[in-house]
Amino acid sequence: MLALGLLAAHAALASGGGEGAVDMLPVLEALALILVLARLGGALFERLKLPAVLGELMAGIVLGNLGLIGFHGFDFLRSLPLVEAMAQLGVLFLLFHVGLESDVGKMAAVGVSATLVAVLGVVAPMLLGLGVAQAFLADHHPLSHWFVGATLSATSVGITARVLGDLGKSASLEGRIILGAAVIDDVLGLIVLAVVTGLIQAADAGRAFDVTGLAVIVGKALGFLLVAVVVGRWLSRVTFRFAARLPGEGLLLSFGLAFCFLASFLAGRAGLAPIVGAFAAGLVLEDVHVQALRERDAQKRDLRHLLEPISSFLVPVFFVLMGMGVDLGVFAQPGVLGFAAALTAAAVLGKQVCSLGAWGPGVDRLAVGLGMIPRGEVGLIFASIGRTLTIGGVRVVDDMVYSAVVVMVAVTTLVTPPLLVWRMRKGQAR
Amino acid sequence: MLALGLLAAHAALASGGGEGAVDMLPVLEALALILVLARLGGALFERLKLPAVLGELMAGIVLGNLGLIGFHGFDFLRSLPLVEAMAQLGVLFLLFHVGLESDVGKMAAVGVSATLVAVLGVVAPMLLGLGVAQAFLADHHPLSHWFVGATLSATSVGITARVLGDLGKSASLEGRIILGAAVIDDVLGLIVLAVVTGLIQAADAGRAFDVTGLAVIVGKALGFLLVAVVVGRWLSRVTFRFAARLPGEGLLLSFGLAFCFLASFLAGRAGLAPIVGAFAAGLVLEDVHVQALRERDAQKRDLRHLLEPISSFLVPVFFVLMGMGVDLGVFAQPGVLGFAAALTAAAVLGKQVCSLGAWGPGVDRLAVGLGMIPRGEVGLIFASIGRTLTIGGVRVVDDMVYSAVVVMVAVTTLVTPPLLVWRMRKGQAR
Numbered sequence: 096m097l098a099l100g101l102l103a104a105h106a107a108l109a110s111g112g113g114e115g116a117v118d119m120l121p122v123l124e125a126l127a128l129i130l131v132l133a134r135l136g137g138a139l140f141e142r143l144k145l146p147a148v149l150g151e152l153m154a155g156i157v158l159g160n161l162g163l164i165g166f167h168g169f170d171f172l173r174s175l176p177l178v179e180a181m182a183q184l185g186v187l188f189l190l191f192h193v194g195l196e197s198d199v200g201k202m203a204a205v206g207v208s209a210t211l212v213a214v215l216g217v218v219a220p221m222l223l224g225l226g227v228a229q230a231f232l233a234d235h236h237p238l239s240h241w242f243v244g245a246t247l248s249a250t251s252v253g254i255t256a257r258v259l260g261d262l263g264k265s266a267s268l269e270g271r272i273i274l275g276a277a278v279i280d281d282v283l284g285l286i287v288l289a290v291v292t293g294l295i296q297a298a299d300a301g302r303a304f305d306v307t308g309l310a311v312i313v314g315k316a317l318g319f320l321l322v323a324v325v326v327g328r329w330l331s332r333v334t335f336r337f338a339a340r341l342p343g344e345g346l347l348l349s350f351g352l353a354f355c356f357l358a359s360f361l362a363g364r365a366g367l368a369p370i371v372g373a374f375a376a377g378l379v380l381e382d383v384h385v386q387a388l389r390e391r392d393a394q395k396r397d398l399r400h401l402l403e404p405i406s407s408f409l410v411p412v413f414f415v416l417m418g419m420g421v422d423l424g425v426f427a428q429p430g431v432l433g434f435a436a437a438l439t440a441a442a443v444l445g446k447q448v449c450s451l452g453a454w455g456p457g458v459d460r461l462a463v464g465l466g467m468i469p470r471g472e473v474g475l476i477f478a479s480i481g482r483t484l485t486i487g488g489v490r491v492v493d494d495m496v497y498s499a500v501v502v503m504v505a506v507t508t509l510v511t512p513p514l515l516v517w518r519m520r521k522g523q524a525r
Numbered sequence: 526m527l528a529l530g531l532l533a534a535h536a537a538l539a540s541g542g543g544e545g546a547v548d549m550l551p552v553l554e555a556l557a558l559i560l561v562l563a564r565l566g567g568a569l570f571e572r573l574k575l576p577a578v579l580g581e582l583m584a585g586i587v588l589g590n591l592g593l594i595g596f597h598g599f600d601f602l603r604s605l606p607l608v609e610a611m612a613q614l615g616v617l618f619l620l621f622h623v624g625l626e627s628d629v630g631k632m633a634a635v636g637v638s639a640t641l642v643a644v645l646g647v648v649a650p651m652l653l654g655l656g657v658a659q660a661f662l663a664d665h666h667p668l669s670h671w672f673v674g675a676t677l678s679a680t681s682v683g684i685t686a687r688v689l690g691d692l693g694k695s696a697s698l699e700g701r702i703i704l705g706a707a708v709i710d711d712v713l714g715l716i717v718l719a720v721v722t723g724l725i726q727a728a729d730a731g732r733a734f735d736v737t738g739l740a741v742i743v744g745k746a747l748g749f750l751l752v753a754v755v756v757g758r759w760l761s762r763v764t765f766r767f768a769a770r771l772p773g774e775g776l777l778l779s780f781g782l783a784f785c786f787l788a789s790f791l792a793g794r795a796g797l798a799p800i801v802g803a804f805a806a807g808l809v810l811e812d813v814h815v816q817a818l819r820e821r822d823a824q825k826r827d828l829r830h831l832l833e834p835i836s837s838f839l840v841p842v843f844f845v846l847m848g849m850g851v852d853l854g855v856f857a858q859p860g861v862l863g864f865a866a867a868l869t870a871a872a873v874l875g876k877q878v879c880s881l882g883a884w885g886p887g888v889d890r891l892a893v894g895l896g897m898i899p900r901g902e903v904g905l906i907f908a909s910i911g912r913t914l915t916i917g918g919v920r921v922v923d924d925m926v927y928s929a930v931v932v933m934v935a936v937t938t939l940v941t942p943p944l945l946v947w948r949m950r951k952g953q954a955r
Contacts, residue, residue, distance in 0.1 A: 117606045119613050120793040127786035130779045137772035176547045179609040183549050257889035341568035343577055345837040349560045403873040405838060406830045407775040410783060432659055461887060 101324070104495040122177045126412070128169070131176070132158060132410035146512040149504045150258050155418020163424060172419065182416040184410030186253050188246065188402060191355040193256045193274060194377020195399050196265040199324055202275050202378060205446035209275030211452030212310050216276060216467050217283045220247035220445025227437045232496070238295050243411065243492075246478050246500050247290045247442045249284030251471025252277035252370070253413065254508055258515045259466070268455050269519075273466035274374065276449070281314045281371050281473075288446050288477060289313075292484065299486050322477055323358060327379035328353075339387035347388040348401045354380060368473070421505040425498045434495065435502035443468055445511075462518045469511045474504050552607045556842070558599070559608070562588060563841035576942040578649040578687045581841050585839045585848020592597045593854060595877050612846040615839030616683050617803040618832060623686045623704060623830050624807020625912040626695040632705050632808060639705030641882030646706060646897050649711045650677035650875025657867045662862065662926070665915045666916045668725050673922075675721045676908050677872045679714030681901025682707035682800070683843065684938055687943045689896070698885050699949075704804065706879070710904075711801050712746045718907060719743075722914065729916050742796055749795035753788060753802070754760065757809035760784075767811075769817035777818040784810060792928035798903070847901065864925065865932035872933050873898055873931055873940075892948045899941045 130153040140150030171179065202209075224244035232240065255273055259265045265274070283292055289312045297304045331354065338350045341440030355376045362372025381399065389397050425431060450464030478500040492500075562584040568582030588599055602608065632639075654674035662670065664887045682704065689700045719742045727734045768780045776924060792802025814828065819827050856863060880894030907929040911922030922930075 106542045117609045117613065119610065119799060120790055122610060123617075123786045123790040123793070125785040127790065130783040130786070134771065134773065134776055134779045135770075138773045138776075143771040176609060179547045179611045180549065180552060183547065187553075207753065226686075274910060338564075341562065341564065345567045346564055348834055348837050351843070353557040353560040356553045356560070360550055360553040363553070369553065371551060401834045401837075404778055405830075405836050407778050408835060411775075411779070436949075489642040501760075 117177070121171055124195075125172050125175055125178045127183070128158075128172070128388065129412055129415045130408075131221060133415045136391060136415075137411070146258055146261065146516050148254065148261070148414055149509065149512045151414035152418035152421075152512075155415040156423065157418075158415065158422050159421060160423045162493050164352060172173070179416065181409055182200055182413040183369075184407065185411070185413035186370055187359055189253060189256055189260070189410050189413070190370040191373040191377045192399060192402055192406060193260060193265050194374040195380060195402075196260075197271060197274070197318075197378055198381055199378055201266065202271060204218030204269045205275055205455065208453050208455060208458075209272050210279055211454075212272055212276035212449045212463060212467065213279035213283060213452075214281060214449075215452045216250065216377055216446050216449030217248040219448035220442055221245060221287070223441035223445045224438060227434070227441045231434045231437065236298075236489065238484050238486060239491045240289070242295065242477075242481050242484070243292050243438070243496060246296065246474045246481070246492075247285050247438070247445060247470065247478060247503070248280075248287050248445070249470070249473040249477075250277045250280045250467045251469045251508075252337050252416075253471060254469045254511050255466040255515065257410065258512050259519075262516065262519050264519055267452070268457075269459050269462040269466065271461070272453050272455070272458070272463050276463075276467065278320075280369055280467075282320070282366050284477075285316055285366055286313055288351065288480070288503060292480065295486060295491060298304040298312070299484070303324045315365040316367055319362055319367060319372070320375070323361075324379060325451050328381075329357065331380045332384050335384040335388060339391075347392065347396075347398060348384055350378065350388075351385070351398045351401070417508065420475075422501060425501050428495075428498055431495055431498045431502065435499035437504045437508045442470060442507050459518065462515065465511065465514045465518055468514075469508050470507045472504075501503060536598050547607070551601055553604060555602050555608045556578070556611070558588075558602075559842055559845045560838075563845045566845075567841070576688055576691065576946045577844060578684065578691065579939065581844035582848035582939060582942075586755065586851050586853065587848075588845065588847030589851060590853045595628060605884065606783075608842065610766035611839055612843040613799075615836065615841070616800055616835045616841035617789055618902055619683065619686055619690070619840050619843070620800040620817070621803040621807045622829060622832055622836060623690060623695045624804040625682070625810060625832075626690075627701055627704070627808055629758065629808055630896065631696065633702060633866075635701045635705055636736045637652040638702050638883050638888075639749065640709055641884075641892060642706035642879045642897065643709035643713060643882075644879075644881045645718060646680065646710060646876050646879030646940055647678045649878035650872055651717070653677070653875045657864070657871045658886055661864045661867065666919065666921075668721070668916060669726055669919075669921045672907075672911050672914070673868070673926060675717050675873060676922075677868070677900065677933070678710075678717050678903045679900070679903040679907075680707045680710045680897045681899045681903050681938075682804075683901060684899045684941050685855065685896040685945065688942050689949075692949050693947065694949055698887075699889050699892045699896065701884070702883050702888070702893050704819075705896065706749075708801055708804060710793070710897075712750070714903060715746055715796055716717075716743055716905075720909070722910065723912050725916060725921055730915070731875050746797055749792055749797060749802070750790075750805070752778040753805035753808060756893055757788065757805060758811075761810045762814050765814040765818060765914060769821075777815055777826075777828060780818075781810065781815070781828045781831070846951065847938065851938075852931060855931050858925075858928055861925055861928045861932065867928035868929050869933045869936045872900060872937050889948065892945065893943045895948055896942065898937050898944075900934050900937045901933075902932055904926075 136150035136154030141147050150391035161169055203239045221244040224247040225240050228240035229245035252274065259270045262355070264270045293304050293309060296454065305482050334354065334366055338346045355373050358376035359369035359372035363369045385398060389395060446467040449462040449467055450460040453460050453463040478492050478497050482490060482497060484491040563581045566580035567577035567586030568580070571577050588602065591599055641708040651674035654677040655670050658670035659672035685703055689695045694700045719739050723734050723739060763797040764780055764784065768776045785803050788802035788806035789799035790802065792805070793799045815828060819825060871877050877894040879897055880890040883893040908922050908927050912920060912927060
C-alpha cells in the first residue's frame with residue numbers, strides 16, 4: 096500500500112507543479128508506441144511504392160480496431176486528450192508549412208479558379224448527397240436529406256497537404272488551387288452548416304429562420320480572412336523586424352510559431368477551423384521578413400528548416416490518430432453498406448465536378464478533383480451535430496446515417512493518397 | 526444563439542474526432558503568449574548579461590502574479606493541462622539532450638564522485654533542515670521535523686541542465702558530476718520520502734514500519750537504473766540497426782524520440798521522475814548506433830541537431846510555467862519569512878557541503894555545489910504529500926511550512942542560474 100501510494104505521488108513529480116498535476120506516463124507510453132508504429136507503417140507502404148501517409152493511417156486503423164479481435168490493451172490511447180492535442184498541433188504545423196511554401200501573390204493568382212472550385216465543390220456533392228438521401232431515406236424529413244447533403248460539402252485538406260508536401264508539389268498550380276479552394280471551402284461549409292442547422296431548428300420549433308445570426312457567422316469568417324491577409328502581412332513585417340533587434344537565440348522559430356498559433360487561435364474565434372489560420376499565417380509570412388533573423392543563425396536555417404523536425408515528430412501522430420478514428424465495425428452493420436457506398440460515390444463524384452472550375456496553363460483538372468476528395472473530421476463533426484438535432488422528435492442523423500458518414504470519411508481519406516500520388520507522378524512524367 | 530452554438534461546434538472541428546474533443550483555442554492562445562514572453566524575458570536578461578533562462582522564469586513570475594495587482598486576464602493559463610504537458614515534454618527533451626552529450630563511460634568515470642556528492646547532498650540539507658525545523662517549530666512532532674528536512678533532500682536538475690547546456694558545459698567534469706549526482710539523488714530522495722512517510726504513517730496508526738514496502742520501492746528504482754544501462758545500450762544498438770534498414774525519412778528522430786519516451790515511461794513506472802529516464806536514454810544512445818541513419822540524412826544531421834528546434838519550442842514553455850508556479854503572495858505572509866529564510870539557507874548550505882564529495886583533476890567544487898542548489902518541483906511534491914499526512918490529528922506540513930517550502934523552491938531556483946553562470950565563466954577565464 097505504501098509502495099503504491101508513493102508511486103502515484105512520485106508519478107505526479109513528473110508534472111512539476113503540485114496543483115493541476117498531469118499524469119504524463121500514459122502519454123509517454125502512447126507517444127512511443129505511435130511514433131514507432133507510424134514509421135513502421137510508413138516504411139512498409141514505401142516498400143510497396145505507396146505513400147507513407149497511407150501506412151501511418153493503416154497503423155492507426157490497426158491500433159484502433161484491435162478490439163474487434165478481442166485485444167483491448169491499447170484502448171487507453173483513445174482517452175488521452177494530450178496526445179489528441181499533439182496531433183492537432185501536428186496538423187497546424189503541416190498547414191503552416193504549406194502556407195510558407197506559397198505567398199499571397201501566388202495564391203491570388205489562382206483566386207478565381209480556387210473560388211470556382213470551392214463553390215462547385217460544395218454545391219455538387221451537396222446535391223448528389225441530397226439525391227442519395229432521398230433515394231435511401233424516403234421516410235426522413237426533407238430537411239434531413241439536405242443535412243446529409245451538407246455533410247459532404249467541406250474538404251479536409253490535411254491529407255492532401257501532406258501528399259503534396261511529400262511530392263514537393265505544394266506550390267504547383269494544382270496544389271495552390273486545391274489549397275485555396277480548401278480555405279474558401281471551409282468558409283462555405285460553415286455557412287452551409289449554419290443555414291441547414293438554422294432551418295432545422297426553426298422547423299422543429301415552428302419559428303422563423305434567424306437571418307441575423309447567419310450574417311454574424313458569415314461576417315466573422317470573411318472578416319478573419321480579410322484581417323489575416325491585410326493586417327497579417329503588416330504584423331508579420333513589424334514583428335520580425337522587432338525580433339531581429341533582440342539579442343539571443345531561437346527567436347525566428349519562437350516568433351514564427353507564436354505567429355502561427357495566434358492566427359490559428361483567431362481563425363478558431365472567427366468560427367473557422369484553426370488550420371485555416373495556420374495556413375494563412377504561413378501565407379503572409381514572407382521570406383524577406385525573416386531574412387535578418389535567418390542571417391544570424393549559424394547554419395542559416397529558415398523557418399521551414401526549423402519546423403521540419405517538429406513536424407516530423409507531430410504530423411505522424413495526427414495521421415495515426417486519424418486512422419484510429421476509423422471504426423471497421425461500422426462496415427459490418429446491416430443496411431449501412433449500400434447507403435454508405437452511394438454516399439461515398441456522391442462525395443467522390445461531386446468533387447470531380449468541381450474540378451471543372453479549375454483553369455490555368457496546362458492545369459491538371461483530375462489532380463485537382465482528386466485532391467479535393469478527402470472529407471475527414473469536418474464531415475464527422477457535421478454528422479455529430481446532426482445527431483443532436485431533431486425535427487418533430489426524430490433525429491436528423493440517426494445511427495445508420497452516422498455510420499454511413501463514418502464509412503464515407505474513411506474511404507475518401509484512404510483513397511486520396513494513392514490516387515493523388517499516381518496522378519501527380521504521371522503529370523511529372525509528361 | 527445559433528451563432529454561439531455553431532461557434533462552439535465549429536471550435537470542436539479543430540479537434541478532429543467528435544468524441545473526446547479537445548478545445549485547442551485556449552492552448553493556442555497560451556502557447557503564443559508564452560513563446561513571445563519567454564523570448565522577450567530572455568532577450569531582456571541577455572542584454573543585462575544575465576542568463577536567458579532567468580528571463581524566462583521572470584516572464585513566468587510576472588504572468589503568474591498579475592492577480593496581485595488585480596489583473597486576472599491570464600488566469601486561464603493555470604488550468605491548461607495541455608500546456609503543462611508540453612512543458613513536461615520540454616524538460617524531458619532537455620534532459621535527453623544532456624544525456625546525448627555524455628555517455629555511459631564518461632558518467633562511470635565520475636561515478637564515485639557523483640555518488641558521494643549525492644549522498645552528502647541528501648544527508649547534509651536534511652540534517653540542517655531538521656535543525657531549522659526544531660528551532661522554529663518546537664511544538665511540532667519530532668517526525669514532522671524530519672519531514673521538513675526531507676523536503677530539502679532532492680535536487681531538481683532542470684535549471685542546472687539548461688544553464689550547463691547554454692554554456693556548452695554539459696560534458697565538463699563538473700557538469701557530469703552534477704548530472705550523475707542528480708540521478709542518484711532522485712533515487713535517494715525517493716527512499717527518504719518512503720522512509721519518512723512510512724514512519725509517520727506507522728506512528729499515526731500505532732503500528733510497525735512496513736519494511737517490505739520500502740524494499741519494493743528501492744528495488745524498483747535500482748532495477749530501472751540497472752536495466753537502463755545494461756539492456757538500454759543493447760536495445761539502442763538493435764533498434765537503430767533495425768531502423769537503418771527501413772526505407773523512408775525521419776526515422777532517426779522518430780526512433781530517437783520513441784526511445785526517450787519509453788525510457789521516461791519506464792522510469793516513471795519504477796517510481797522515479799521521468800526525466801531520469803530521458804537522461805538515461807540519452808546516455809546509452811551512442812553516436813555509433815545512429816551513424817547509418819545519420820549518413821542517410823541530406824544534411825547529415827545527428828539527433829542533437831534534430832532535437833534542437835523541438836527543444837527551442839518546448840523548453841522555454843517549461844521555464845515560463847515554472848516561473849508561474851512562484852506565488853509572490855507567500856512572501857507577504859506573516860511569520861513565514863523568518864522560517865523560510867532559515868530553510869532556504871539550510872537548502873543552499875547543505876548542497877555546498879555535498880560539493881566536498883566531488884573530486885577529479887582541477888574539479889571546481891563551488892561550481893558543483895552551486896549546480897546542486899535548485900529544488901524545484903521535487904520539494905513541492907514532498908511538501909504536498911506532507912499536507913496529506915497527520916500525526917495524532919495534526920498535519921505534518923501546515924500552511925506556514927508549506928509556504929516556506931514554496932519560498933525555498935522559488936529562491937533556490939532563481940539564484941542558481943546567475944551564480945552558476947558567474948562561476949562557470951570564471952572557471953573558463955582561469
